[in-house]
Amino acid sequence: MLWGSSGLSLRGGGSTMPGRPSFQPNPSCTHSGDPWPQRLVAWSPLRKAAAVLWLLLLGTSLSPTRGQPKIPLEIVKLWADTFGGDLYTTVTKYSGSLLLQKKYKDVEPSLKIKEVDGLELVRKFSEDMESMLRRKVEAVQSLVEAAEEADLNHEYNASLVFDYYNSVLINERDAKGRSVELGAELVLEANAHFSNLRVNTSVSSVQLPTNVYNKDPDILNGVYMSEALNPVFVENFQRDPTLTWQYFGSSTGFFRIYPGILVQADRDNREHFKQLVDELMVKGVGVVNPALSEAFEILQQFQEARQGSLCNQAIMLITDGAVEDYEPVFKKYNWPDRKISTLADAQENVMEYLHVLSRPMVINHDHDITWTEAYMDSKLFTSQAQSLTLLTTVAMPVFSKKNETRSHGILLGVVGSDVTLRELMKLAPRYKLGVHGYAFLNTNNGYLLSHPDLRPLYREGKKLKPKPNYNSVDLSEVEWEDRAETKRVLFLTNDYFFTDISDTPFSLGVALSRGHGEYILLGNTSVEEGLHDLLHPDLSLASDWIYCVTDIDPDHRKLSQLEAMVRFLTREDPDLECDEELVREVLFDAVVTAPMEAYWTALALNVSNETEPAVDRAFLGTRAGLLRSGLFVGSEKLSDRKFLTPADEASVFTLDRFPLWYRQASEQPAGSFVFNLRFAEGPESPGEPAVVTASTAVAVTVDKKTAIAAAVGVQMKLEFLRRKFWAATRQCGAAAGPCPKTCEDSDLDCFVIDNNGFILISERAHEPGVKLKEKPVHTW
Known part of the structure; x- marks a missing residue:
């Protein structure tokens, strides 16, 4: 609905x-x-x-x-x-805003402005996301089938000898330069798709807890059996390159992960662990008897009233020791007591309970599909990157199909795959949402999976730390300004459209701003003319936008979006899939904005003799993600070199937002400039600000409907x-x-x-x- x-x-x-x-x-x-x-x-x-x-x-x-x-x-x-007059003369002269407005005015008779249908938009996005997530489920189902079939055909061998890639020992050598046991050589290469970690996409590797013997017969048999998953991992990734990590967690205690990776207890991983446990401390003694009594009372009430979820119910207490005896509680409620008194007993007894709890599902062959709430990629904590990768995971249980074990309900483990929400949100293209529009995802619990204003981190000194309950944030909490972080505020009236994503616990929402956000500009030009103006050194495209799909074919993964688009337009690569509507709009914008390069170049030649030019650079962006810029000083003399680079996310087109200067300008009357004070290295850096940007929007009106076509501006010294x-x-x-x-x-x-x-x-x-x-x- x-x-x-x-x-x-x-x-x-x-x-x-x-x-x-x-x-x-x-x-x-x-x-x-x-x-x-x-x-x-x-x-x-x-x-x-x-x-x-x-x-x-x-x-x-x-x-x-x-x-x-x-x-x-x-x-x-x-x-x-x-x-004001002096300032207006300067910014209009150096930006070329009047020329750009004239160029769009000249082509107005050939333009169309289409009203955006929010319900149709959210329906189309939802269908695309449903298809993508269904492919993830199919990949996990193929792993379940392979694991269960492999176990069915495997005969347990207590004396099995088998070598495998141990993630902790890969490429490890002893004092004589020989590979250590379970540490065979494995070629590892940095892969951008996997957070630039060094991986091998041809094989998986196995991780074990430090307290598990890596040649225990149960481990060796499980690892040997699960080798059958390797070709399925590879095939899944080739079929759907948007897949990230795939894995099999065995009930015997090992974890098989694809692609193969070397895991070391290096400084980054230790720092990650320290952050996770930094605030944990022992405080007093747990009073367990009353808690157990209350738990039994609640469980008994639910059973008598037949309330609660239709699944197995159990009470499990895990502790490192106790100062009291629970026998009276167990005797009072006439429940079989089962205590685990030593660490060695923990794995065996806990797994026994899991087998009991999973027995009804095994007998009925219920392979429930589970989707997790959003969580952070741990790579975030092992790098200095400010960007954030949020994930969700789809997982399914793996059961034994052997006749002799069916009645015992043997759970072999769990298979799953991570899904980056960033890949999912690419299916809601920015250019269809307008300057201020955005898409967001919710879970069935009402929590956000993804939202442009979901800021789950806070800075403590030089460290980024997750906010408490960062993955249980309600939509209402982000739709209003965060007064602790907001430096610029804009009032917008939005229309919201939302629907569910079939066969998942997620729903999709789209917000469209009223006014110019209700319309989209459509232009057209020939491929030949557009290609000529596209291949200019001052032009770039939004790197996060999907003009062409480059992550399916391995031969395409090293192409930039601009390179891919050129190969598509010249028919050099017929296998490339491109968004033809977006490509058409880029070509049109390239033609209309091409005269700006010559204008800025001529202006730069005229001011080259000035001891201190008034303006450092001019720039423009269009609603199709095209960006042009021209310099009036040498790059080494720029007062803010970070501006218009990927390091300054606020000033470039990203998956979530149009540039800040573009968004600000769009809310002022066309032709009037918005001024922004900038710090050369960011607001958190010491020292006085030295840079000012000024930008203005270019609006197009057709049949009394107005849409924003572009924005243009300049960067100048505050002095x-x-x-x-x-x-x-x-x-x-x-x-x-x-x-x-x-x-x-x-x-x-x-x-x-x-x-x-x-x-x-x-x-x-x-x-x-x-x-x-x-x-x-x-x-x-």
Whole structure:
């Protein structure tokens, strides 16, 4: 069933014109015992609004007779208009925004704007995800069949001798340079599909707990039997390359994992373990008798009332020792007592209980499919990467099919495969969701599997740590701003559409923003013309978007999306599968934006002789994920080299979001610029900010429907803005002689803040980058 609803979503990452700031008293702002008043002036230049900027003046003393400020308001307006006019001239010149708007205007008669059908969109995404997840289930089912058949045909041999790849010993050598026992040579290569770990995709390897003897007869027989899974692992991966780890966990205590991998207790793994147990500590003594009594009471009530789930029910207590005797509790409830007193007994007794509990399923051949909640890839903790990989796992039990064991209900183990949610979300393409639209996944318990604003980590010093209950987050918890992390806020009204994903416990939702988010722009051009303009050095494509499928054929995996697209368009590789609609839109955008390269190049030649150019670079992005940029300085002189690189996820197209500068610009009137203060190495780095970006949207209107086609902007040094501002505030109109007041006077403080309320310009070097509301000033 599909549903649609609407609501107001407050989401981080955008910008709005800030409301009137609240001011707090500042005892230092006094003069002659009287508080100085202030003026807050909002301005727009005489031309198109360059930005929503605010000019804040502190310290304009009042005349004791008339209560008028010494500095006329028309002078303040003159400063604002002069500064705004100069700024607008600079950003329009260097960005080429007027040229880009004209190019899209020229082709408007050939364009179409289609209204987005949210219900149809969520239905199509759901069907694609269902097909993908069904393939994962089929892969696991093939492992179940292979494991059960292998066990059926295997005769237990207590004296079996067999060598296998032990994950801890692979490629290990002794003092004489010979391979150690169970440590044969295995070629391992870094594989991007498996978090860049060194693996072998031709074979699986076996892991064992340290307290399990690796040549125990039960282990050897189980490992030998499960060798039959190797060809199935490989075949599954070849059939569905989006599969990640596949495994078989045996009830005898070993773990077979594909692809084969070397597991060592190196510093990274030890650090991972330390993070997991860092906060565990012993506190007092467990009072077990009352807990056991309560557990028996609850279980008895449920059995008498025939409540609870229709499955086996049991109470199991696991402890490292006890200070009390549980015999009275067992006798009272007339239950058979079964205690495990030594570590050696643990495995045998626990597995005996598992066999008992699994017996009804074995007899009935119930191979229940289990999907897990979202959890983190442990690779996250062994790297410095800021990106996060969330997984879900599909698993099924493996039972013995031998006639002599059926009545005993022998559980052989569990097979499963991990599914990266990132691969799943690729089936909800960004370009179909618009600038602010997004897709999200829920479990049947109402918890999020995936959402652009699901932030399960927090930073403690230099370490990233998981938040408590990170995988039990409700949708309502992320649809509103995280005040601890949000630096820019945008109010959006969204329409929500959602449906279930058949044969899974998951549901899919899509949020579409109202306004331009309700429409999608469609263009067209010839392949020849588009290819010519696509092959330019200043052009790149969103690396996370799927223009062409490159992860199925091994020959395609090393291709970039741009390279794959070119091979598809030139028919060089007929086996490539590409999203023809997205490819068509990219070709169209490449043609329309091509003149920008020549414009920026000519401009760069004209400003090459300047000692300090006003702007470092210009850039643009389109709704098809195309990105162009042009430099006005050498790359070594860029004030922010991280900007527009994959290391700065906020400034590039990602699987989850359009760039920040694109999203901000889309919510302002077309032609007006949004200004952002940036720190060269990120907000958490020390030092004052040095970079400002300005961006504006290009909108297209057809038949009274408007869609955002692109956004264009510039990156400039903050010092350039400072000089422009101080120069503007030295003017005083037609007044003869020196200005009576300027922002450089000691009794007058002037500030310029950006669209998000951060101070851009101040007389004090430490204040740029500070939120205006965090600066204490006097009220009036």
